Amino acid sequence: MADKAPPLRVVARDPGPPPRRRNPGPAVLSVLAYALLFGGALWYWRGRSPLAPAKIPQTSPSRAPAASDSAAPPRERQSAREALLSGEAVVPAAKHDYFLHLAKDRCDCGCGRTLSDCLANEKSCTRSPQLAAKLIQDSKFKIQN
Numbered sequence: 001m002a003d004k005a006p007p008l009r010v011v012a013r014d015p016g017p018p019p020r021r022r023n024p025g026p027a028v029l030s031v032l033a034y035a036l037l038f039g040g041a042l043w044y045w046r047g048r049s050p051l052a053p054a055k056i057p058q059t060s061p062s063r064a065p066a067a068s069d070s071a072a073p074p075r076e077r078q079s080a081r082e083a084l085l086s087g088e089a090v091v092p093a094a095k096h097d098y099f100l101h102l103a104k105d106r107c108d109c110g111c112g113r114t115l116s117d118c119l120a121n122e123k124s125c126t127r128s129p130q131l132a133a134k135l136i137q138d139s140k141f142k143i144q145n
Helices: 026-048 067-071 074-086 092-104 115-121 127-137
Strands: none
Touching: 074 115, 074 127, 092 115, 092 127, 115 127
8 A cells, every 4th residue: 555646747748849730531522512512403493493482573652453453464463462462552651550451351252251361362353452452542551652
């Protein structure tokens, strides 16, 4: 028991040159190249996808979609419906009331849905765009020019 271990002491490192920094190896470089190719392919396929959201043309604020839009091609009719659903032609201060009316008022086409539901889901209905346009024509929702 007389052989006790001496207490620990701090030993300084040799003040030699710092260790050389290594470049990334071939495995790291190949993973990065694969990630870049994969991301590029996803970006390319997203642009070609039929599910990608189409750019909606902006409607002028002074023109609210009317009943004559039902004679327009289906794509234009759909963008008019989307403009009515988003309330593009409504004064920002009155958007809450406009959306409240869309959510409460019923379409009179016979579907029994609210105006917003009929605008969004019933593409063959010609009454819901007319009723929503009539709401916009109301003086408290219309944009003042």
